[in-house]
Amino acid sequence: MMHFGPIHKLIVFSLLFLACSPSQVDEKPSKVIVFIADGAGVEQWTLAHFANANLAVGQMPVAGLMDTRGSNHEVSASGPTATAIATGTRSFIGAIGVGPDSLPRESLLEIAHRQDWGTGLITTTSITDATPASFAAHVPSRTQRIEILKQMIDLPVNVLLGGGSRMMQVIESQDLIEIQTLIEDRYTYTEDLLELKMLSQDSTANNILGLFSPGEMAMALQGRSPSLAEMTAAGIDILERHPNGFFLLIENEGSDTYAHRNLGRDVLTAEMLHFDEAIRIALSYQEKHPETLVVVTSDHETGGISLRGDEDRNIVMEYATTSHTAALVPLFAKGPGADRLGGLKRNDQVGKILASLMDFSSD
Numbered sequence: 001m002m003h004f005g006p007i008h009k010l011i012v013f014s015l016l017f018l019a020c021s022p023s024q025v026d027e028k029p030s031k032v033i034v035f036i037a038d039g040a041g042v043e044q045w046t047l048a049h050f051a052n053a054n055l056a057v058g059q060m061p062v063a064g065l066m067d068t069r070g071s072n073h074e075v076s077a078s079g080p081t082a083t084a085i086a087t088g089t090r091s092f093i094g095a096i097g098v099g100p101d102s103l104p105r106e107s108l109l110e111i112a113h114r115q116d117w118g119t120g121l122i123t124t125t126s127i128t129d130a131t132p133a134s135f136a137a138h139v140p141s142r143t144q145r146i147e148i149l150k151q152m153i154d155l156p157v158n159v160l161l162g163g164g165s166r167m168m169q170v171i172e173s174q175d176l177i178e179i180q181t182l183i184e185d186r187y188t189y190t191e192d193l194l195e196l197k198m199l200s201q202d203s204t205a206n207n208i209l210g211l212f213s214p215g216e217m218a219m220a221l222q223g224r225s226p227s228l229a230e231m232t233a234a235g236i237d238i239l240e241r242h243p244n245g246f247f248l249l250i251e252n253e254g255s256d257t258y259a260h261r262n263l264g265r266d267v268l269t270a271e272m273l274h275f276d277e278a279i280r281i282a283l284s285y286q287e288k289h290p291e292t293l294v295v296v297t298s299d300h301e302t303g304g305i306s307l308r309g310d311e312d313r314n315i316v317m318e319y320a321t322t323s324h325t326a327a328l329v330p331l332f333a334k335g336p337g338a339d340r341l342g343g344l345k346r347n348d349q350v351g352k353i354l355a356s357l358m359d360f361s362s363d
């Protein structure tokens with residue numbers, strides 16, 4: 001039997017360390033892009049896949065399922081489940097970036113900001129809606145819209161693209177000087193797609209606030225402009241100027257809104273394909289920049305969609321509810337650390353894994 005003395009043990013441990021550490025370092029991404037299709041479960045992805053056999057998510061090698069529950073409820077909502085992904089903490093209905101105790105928890109976007117990475121939030125609804133808000137604000141109620149915007153621009157989040165231009169009029173009419181001054185001092189503001197495209201190529205434009213509709217943007221089926229893919233391309237162009245890395249969250253809202261209204265198969269399919277086109281932009285960036293981790297998931301399922309067969313075995317899409325359900329949602333990942341996100345995970349586990357992958361101070 002062999003006995004190792006202290007010196008031998010040291011050598012063995014050093015060799016193990018040398019063998020393990022380079023790959024572990026490689027497993028940490030310096031660019032992280034998280035996609036959330038609000039309200040989209042497995043059935044919504046089934047509709048998209050049946051309409052297009054070459055979905056971008058099909059190129060993502062890691063797939064799994066996510067449990068979307070909150071701290072004290074089974075059927076969740078955007079606020080608590082986006083908070084769980086953003087902060088690694090499950091919370092209550094209405095919570096934005098706070099735990100069950102209503103106290104702030106550091107978000108993935110704030111970890112990025114602390115490490116001097118660029119940061120961005122993109123959505124097809126109001127920029128202060130629950131999903132983007134959970135990544136950059138801390139309030140006990142999602143209705144605190146102006147406070148949410150103030151916290152976003154105070155950080156500042158470098159790229160804010162979506163809807164919600166109505167808020168600018170509210171800020172003006174209520175004479176909210178502090179927030180007005182912050183926006184004027186720190187941001188280039190636009191409501192125009194062509195201008196956004198120019199700004200995305202202008203290296204002097206650091207912080208961009210682009211709001212392209214008064215509230216939620218138009219349906220994908222009715223030619224939403226800018227498209228989520230166009231906003232994603234612009235966001236990546238702006239954020240890749242940050243030498244240390246970047247964090248970008250991209251949300252498609254229509255998959256939730258139109259399921260609440262129990263609209264037809266063509267509407268939901270168009271939303272999912274529109275979302276997938278934005279994912280395609282991120283994946284082609286990831287090919288050229290393999291240090292990028294791309295994650296695609298949902299906050300919860302909406303509508304309780306079933307895809308039963310008619311007498312010819314063609315799909316009949318039916319809704320069980322006009323609200324959310326507790327169904328597990330899909331998760332796809334590609335890039336450094338993606339393997340850790342496969343299998344069945346809780347939403348707060350996904351948040352904790354992403355935080356440990358992104359946080360270089362945790363090594």
Ligand SMILES: [Zn+2]
Binds near residue numbers: 257
């Ligand atoms: Zn909803």
